[in-house]
């Protein structure tokens with residue numbers, strides 16, 4: 001039996017879901033252990049693809065200080081003991097972690113029980129928990145790190161299904177990551193009149209917090225736009241887009257590659273160790289993406305001109321070559337048929 005852990009935000013959870021779906025295809029229903037904090041419950045509480053889901057007390061340690069930090073560590077330790085009991089109850093043979101604070105209890109629990117731990121790192125710079133656990137894991141997967149087991153990023157097949165060459169800038173999609181991004185909403189607001197004037201259609205994922213305000217903005221400005229807070233149909237939305245202005249969370253970034261949608265990335269400036277910048281830089285270094293720093297000066301007309309100068313066809317072709325289907329399959333194959341020694345962690 002396999003257990004999956006980790007999450008917090010959509011970028012981690014989407015990997016957990018991809019691995020769960022691959023296990024389901026092979027007739028295996030894993031259990032899931034996440035956190036009561038963050039988006040874990042919303043994503044998986046009622047997911048029939050898991051035999052059972054558990055949400056334990058765990059939260060991030062990194063930004064806490066003093067007594068609060070000690071309390072959080074105590075909670076994680078207590079939940080790690082709960083995980084030991086769960087592993088015994090479900091006869092768990094392996095734990096797959098997608099990282100994030102919600103992975104901490106089950107990961108430590110697995111180490112205490114001697115259960116093999118498999119870790120997937122999504123980002124170009126590894127997270128704190130993953131760095132801590134890496135020396136003890138059975139295998140460490142990444143699409144960036146050459147010292148890890150390199151697999152294709154486990155992007156849902158739905159993104160490959162809608163992949164196509166982009167030729168003309170007719171529609172721009174604004175993406176704020178799983179929670180939406182205020183900066184991208186404000187940027188969309190400034191760009192929208194110009195885009196409308198140029199005959200470029202707008203799709204805009206706003207996140208929950210600013211959805212009503214953004215909807216009101218488009219209505220008031222008389223600019224037609226497909227505005228939504230969160231959609232389960234991102235592939236359908238991307239199918240209509242020729243270009244994206246987006247945060248550079250790893251899952252979104254690789255989905256854009258799979259779909260062949262060129263992008264201007266605006267990395268989240270406070271992301272741990274600036275990892276969103278390095279995610280985007282890996283593409284920008286190969287001239288297949290643009291990056292705009294949130295702190296730099298910009299002006300709608302100049303930004304649009306920069307986008308219009310891109311050779312959409314060539315960039316979208318090259319993006320599609322950067323990722324192959326079957327990332328989840330590669331990972332599950334290794335987990336279900338481990339060699340005595342995987343590549344060094």
Ligand SMILES: CC(=O)N[C@H]1[C@@H](OP(=O)(O)OP(=O)(O)OC[C@H]2O[C@@H](n3ccc(=O)[nH]c3=O)[C@H](O)[C@@H]2O)O[C@H](CO)[C@@H](O)[C@@H]1O
Pocket residue numbers: 009010011012014122123176177178179205229230231232233234247248249250251252253255268271275276279
């Ligand atoms: C603030 C934060 O912690 N961000 C991190 C988080 O980003 P975040 O949770 O924003 O993750 P990503 O942008 O990588 O992925 C978002 C996922 O949610 C999906 N989606 C998004 C919007 C929507 O309406 N519907 C929908 O289904 C996307 O298709 C994608 O699969 O995890 C990423 C992967 O570890 C990291 O790179 C990010 O730095």
